[in-house]
Amino acid sequence: MNKLILGRYIPGDSILHRMDPRAKLLASFYYIGIIFLARTWQAYALLLVFTLVLIGISKIKLDFFIKGVKPLLWLILFTVLLQIFFTRGGHVYWQWGFLSLTQYGLINGAYIFMRFVLIIFMSTLLTLTTPPLSLADAIESILKPLKVVHFPVYEVALMLSIALRFVPTLMDETTKIMDAQRARGVDFGEGNLFQQMKAIVPILIPLFVSSFNRADDLATAMEARGYQGGEGRSKYRILKWRTKDTVAFILMGLLTIALIFLR
Amino acid sequence: MDEQKIIQVEQLKYEYPQSDGHLALNNLSVSINAGEWVAIIGHNGSGKSTFAKSLNGLLDLQSGSVMIDDLPLALDTVWSIRKKIGMVFQNPDNQFVGATVEDDVAFGLENQGVPRPEMIERVQEAVKRVGMLDYLKREPSRLSGGQKQRVALAGIIAQQPEILILDEATSMLDPKGREEVLATIHKLKQETNMTVLSITHDIDEAASADRIIILDNGQVYDQGTPADIFAYGQRLLDLGLDVPYPEKLKAALNKLQIEMPTDYLTTERMVDYLWTLHSKM
Numbered sequence: 001m002n003k004l005i006l007g008r009y010i011p012g013d014s015i016l017h018r019m020d021p022r023a024k025l026l027a028s029f030y031y032i033g034i035i036f037l038a039r040t041w042q043a044y045a046l047l048l049v050f051t052l053v054l055i056g057i058s059k060i061k062l063d064f065f066i067k068g069v070k071p072l073l074w075l076i077l078f079t080v081l082l083q084i085f086f087t088r089g090g091h092v093y094w095q096w097g098f099l100s101l102t103q104y105g106l107i108n109g110a111y112i113f114m115r116f117v118l119i120i121f122m123s124t125l126l127t128l129t130t131p132p133l134s135l136a137d138a139i140e141s142i143l144k145p146l147k148v149v150h151f152p153v154y155e156v157a158l159m160l161s162i163a164l165r166f167v168p169t170l171m172d173e174t175t176k177i178m179d180a181q182r183a184r185g186v187d188f189g190e191g192n193l194f195q196q197m198k199a200i201v202p203i204l205i206p207l208f209v210s211s212f213n214r215a216d217d218l219a220t221a222m223e224a225r226g227y228q229g230g231e232g233r234s235k236y237r238i239l240k241w242r243t244k245d246t247v248a249f250i251l252m253g254l255l256t257i258a259l260i261f262l263r
Numbered sequence: 264m265d266e267q268k269i270i271q272v273e274q275l276k277y278e279y280p281q282s283d284g285h286l287a288l289n290n291l292s293v294s295i296n297a298g299e300w301v302a303i304i305g306h307n308g309s310g311k312s313t314f315a316k317s318l319n320g321l322l323d324l325q326s327g328s329v330m331i332d333d334l335p336l337a338l339d340t341v342w343s344i345r346k347k348i349g350m351v352f353q354n355p356d357n358q359f360v361g362a363t364v365e366d367d368v369a370f371g372l373e374n375q376g377v378p379r380p381e382m383i384e385r386v387q388e389a390v391k392r393v394g395m396l397d398y399l400k401r402e403p404s405r406l407s408g409g410q411k412q413r414v415a416l417a418g419i420i421a422q423q424p425e426i427l428i429l430d431e432a433t434s435m436l437d438p439k440g441r442e443e444v445l446a447t448i449h450k451l452k453q454e455t456n457m458t459v460l461s462i463t464h465d466i467d468e469a470a471s472a473d474r475i476i477i478l479d480n481g482q483v484y485d486q487g488t489p490a491d492i493f494a495y496g497q498r499l500l501d502l503g504l505d506v507p508y509p510e511k512l513k514a515a516l517n518k519l520q521i522e523m524p525t526d527y528l529t530t531e532r533m534v535d536y537l538w539t540l541h542s543k544m
Contacts, residue, residue, distance in 0.1 A: 133362040165362045168404035217357035220321055224350040225360075225418065226342065226374040234376045236369035236386070 023245035154230030275327035289481035305478035306503035349419030355411035409440020
């Protein structure tokens with residue numbers, strides 16, 4: 001499970017680490033949106049430089065980001081190859097039946113590849129520099145306007161933060177159950193697909209049952225401590241919007257203008 | 264003599280669904296004085312936890328009445344009663360609500376709508392009391408069981424309740440963690456003079472109480488000071504309970520035809536008795 005880079009947080013003290021999670025979340029989404037504005041190699045060069053500078057500021061090793069790309073490598077290759085061989089137009093280098101290698105195909109393939117890498121780098125940067133809990137806070141804060149349409153913002157945020165808090169606990173328990181079942185002779189990852197799926201059952205069912213018990217205990221403990229729902233609660237953690245968060249958005253605005261200019 | 268009764272329970276009955284008429288609590292009547300430390304012991308299924316949960320309305324009363332600090336437990340008083348009672352449960356992992364230590368300690372205060380500046384102060388104070396100040400930002404997965412129980416305790420302290428209920432709070436801890444948690448509670452009790460109700464299998468924890476109540480089949484089987492109760496010796500073992508170490512030693516010595524006093528001996532008194540016996544020989 002340690003290979004999973006997505007959703008991991010690396011403690012640090014860079015400007016990016018100290019930014020308001022709302023600003024980071026919104027800015028990352030915005031950035032991913034404007035990547036699609038880029039249509040020329042100059043625009044992609046600008047975006048790549050921008051992203052690499054941000055990674056430099058975060059003081060996190062580039063290895064982590066490359067690791068983030070790895071699990072998606074096959075998807076990226078698949079999409080890029082499709083683009084390369086199925087796009088027509090421009091100079092034709094090679095042709096065989098319905099497959100063709102053309103100038104536009106190659107350019108499009110390169111662009112798609114860049115888009116994937118940029119999006120993954122940016123979202124990895126977001127999760128690596130923001131603790132999951134802050135992200136949950138940010139989501140709550142961003143969803144707040146939805147209260148008008150009676151969306152249970154507070155409950156969703158509570159669910160999110162409890163879910164995040166129990167991830168490591170449940171991971172530990174899963175390993176424990178797996179070891180216990182192994183000790184009793186269950187083979188994991190052996191045999192054909194059907195046998196492998198059957199071997200999962202002795203992990204899944206105890207895990208479900210214990211989650212029910214946990215939920216019951218937790219609800220009792222919460223009630224005993226006076227939890228009555230989102231109304232009338234005060235908040236311990238608060239988010240603070242500072243100048244650097246506004247600056248981030250000004251930068252995003254400038255980047256947008258530059259991208260439109262480079263179309 | 265007129266001590267203030269902080270908990271008064273009359274004729275409590277409780278039957279779990281699908282229990283075929285077995286009463287978890289059977290006409291239980293108990294009263295507890297303010298500032299008292301009471302240990303409730305009994306074998307599994309004797310109704311200890313059911314009793315604890317019915318005190319602050321976590322279980323609906325089926326018959327009988329509960330009075331907490333002159334407030335009868337009812338639908339409209341249950342939240343003010345929960346403010347007066349702090350509970351620490353058995354499993355340290357399952358009662359940790361917050362994502363970090365400070366969040367968890369603040370959870371109860373958030374529920375009460377305490378303003379943030381006051382909250383920060385009370386969280387700091389409570390965490391300091393249990394000696395976890397260096398761990399404020401830690402996640403539960405990086406704490407030991409004993410540390411998690413101390414955090415649970417801090418969460419209760421921050422709420423400043425009058426009554427502390429420990430529902431087998433030390434039963435999942437190692438001996439060191441248990442010692443830490445108990446020492447913290449003893450210190451707390453001295454400083455704030457709160458009422459402590461500890462439900463326990465741990466006989467040493469019970470021995471440090473002012474009064475012990477034995478539950479059996481949902482009823483009070485007997486109650487008295489630890490000295491009274493532990494003097495029962497064999498009778499306790501028959502009830503499925505343990506006796507403190509000096510009592511076990513006494514029974515073993517009795518078997519070897521060495522005459523021992525019949526009343527309960529603490530560790531110190533046992534040592535005293537043994538050396539006087541030795542000098543007489």
